[in-house]
Amino acid sequence: MSELKGAAIFAQSGGPTAVINASAAGVITEALKADAITHVYGSAHGVRGMLDDVIYDMSKEDARELELLTTTPSSALGSARYKLKNFEDDDTDYVKLLSLFRKYNIRYMFFNGGNDSMDTCSKVSRYLKSVDYECRVFGVPKTIDNDLWGTDHCPGYGSAAKYIVTSCMEIALDAKVYDTGMVIVIEIMGRNAGWLTAASALASYKGLGPDLIYLPELPFDVDKFLGEVDSTYKAHGNVIVAVSEGLRDANGVYVPEMNYTNLAQDSFGHTQLGGAASVLGNLVKQSMKVKVRPIEFSLLQRCAAHCASKTDVDEAFLAGQLAVKHALDGKSGYMVGFERAPGADYVMNTTLLDVNEVANKEKTVPRDWINEAGNGMKQQFIDYALPLIQGESRIATEGGLPRFAKLKKIRA
Numbered sequence: 001m002s003e004l005k006g007a008a009i010f011a012q013s014g015g016p017t018a019v020i021n022a023s024a025a026g027v028i029t030e031a032l033k034a035d036a037i038t039h040v041y042g043s044a045h046g047v048r049g050m051l052d053d054v055i056y057d058m059s060k061e062d063a064r065e066l067e068l069l070t071t072t073p074s075s076a077l078g079s080a081r082y083k084l085k086n087f088e089d090d091d092t093d094y095v096k097l098l099s100l101f102r103k104y105n106i107r108y109m110f111f112n113g114g115n116d117s118m119d120t121c122s123k124v125s126r127y128l129k130s131v132d133y134e135c136r137v138f139g140v141p142k143t144i145d146n147d148l149w150g151t152d153h154c155p156g157y158g159s160a161a162k163y164i165v166t167s168c169m170e171i172a173l174d175a176k177v178y179d180t181g182m183v184i185v186i187e188i189m190g191r192n193a194g195w196l197t198a199a200s201a202l203a204s205y206k207g208l209g210p211d212l213i214y215l216p217e218l219p220f221d222v223d224k225f226l227g228e229v230d231s232t233y234k235a236h237g238n239v240i241v242a243v244s245e246g247l248r249d250a251n252g253v254y255v256p257e258m259n260y261t262n263l264a265q266d267s268f269g270h271t272q273l274g275g276a277a278s279v280l281g282n283l284v285k286q287s288m289k290v291k292v293r294p295i296e297f298s299l300l301q302r303c304a305a306h307c308a309s310k311t312d313v314d315e316a317f318l319a320g321q322l323a324v325k326h327a328l329d330g331k332s333g334y335m336v337g338f339e340r341a342p343g344a345d346y347v348m349n350t351t352l353l354d355v356n357e358v359a360n361k362e363k364t365v366p367r368d369w370i371n372e373a374g375n376g377m378k379q380q381f382i383d384y385a386l387p388l389i390q391g392e393s394r395i396a397t398e399g400g401l402p403r404f405a406k407l408k409k410i411r412a
């Protein structure tokens with residue numbers, strides 16, 4: 001295959017994580033080394049920066065700051081939740097994108113995100129082919145929800161899981177110091193896939209975790225929930241419950257909506273969740289007349305770089321690095337994925353997944369990894385998740401506080 005010379009552009013999209021910038025570092029540093037890539041640009045706020053011509057010249061950044069990206073949480077270039085229409089129906093945005101690509105001679109596009117971001121990759125890749133504009137488009141996986149189809153796990157999940165496990169263990173120690181009973185309801189992110197909430201089972205595996213765990217993979221029954229909390233309280237005097245924010249009953253009603261709350265939606269039509277712990281905590285308090293403390297991890301679980309998994313950081317960087325290498329080799333329309341080798345030892349290989357296949361598909365927790373009662377996890381999940389939280393990520397510090405990357409963001 002003939003060498004394709006031109007500029008590369010990188011964008012971040014969707015919810016931030018503790019390691020999304022590690023992928024950025026992988027893409028940017030690898031692209032800057034490539035002879036075929038003439039310029040390396042970063043797009044402000046995902047695809048919006050491309051549409052509005054707000055892009056940064058990444059070659060103007062200090063090497064030290066690019067290195068610090070590896071342990072800097074959140075999205076250094078900014079993120080967005082912007083849904084492209086199908087170009088067959090409305091090509092307005094695509095015409096703008098093509099104009100920008102021609103202006104800067106962009107021939108490589110790297111898009112870092114989750115399900116909706118892979119949808120963007122798929123649409124842009126197909127459109128550019130339809131107008132015969134040669135550009136290699138690559139998806140770089142990212143999501144704490146761990147729900148991208150086709151890959152063993154997603155960068156971002158291991159670090160968020162480690163934060164959840166650690167926090168649950170600390171909460172368990174805090175909750176048991178008093179001589180009076182209490183029920184704690186912990187709300188963890190997860191709309192349709194309960195991978196993050198399931199991670200709390202690793203704390204239980206260490207003897208300091210939730211007594212009950214409820215995932216959105218199964219219909220949620222309020223009466224069953226109250227009965228199980230009550231029986232656990234009578235047996236132990238304290239109860240810790242972990243629930244996914246996306247819990248809904250057999251009719252599809254989210255727990256917060258049971259409180260007669262109309263939930264807003266984002267541009268992709270996703271219901272904006274939050275409040276499940278508060279609603280369930282009130283129900284427990286009314287039913288059992290005991291002390292209840294609802295806890296919502298909220299944004300804290302997404303960007304806890306101080307508790308990041310070294311395995312996660314390294315794999316996130318690798319995903320970005322390999323996306324560039326595969327694109328230079330002539331591949332396009334793929335996402336870097338992870339494939340676990342069989343055996344007791346954790347050995348992870350990489351693979352390429354068609355973004356058209358990945359886009360808008362969700363990988364949920366297998367039913368046979370959830371216990372029969374639907375309120376806890378089996379050993380299969382422990383064996384799956386435990387290797388993903390291994391290793392300690394070392395963050396640079398100044399004056400006892402984290403030293404995160406400070407990009408200059410010089411406009412191209």
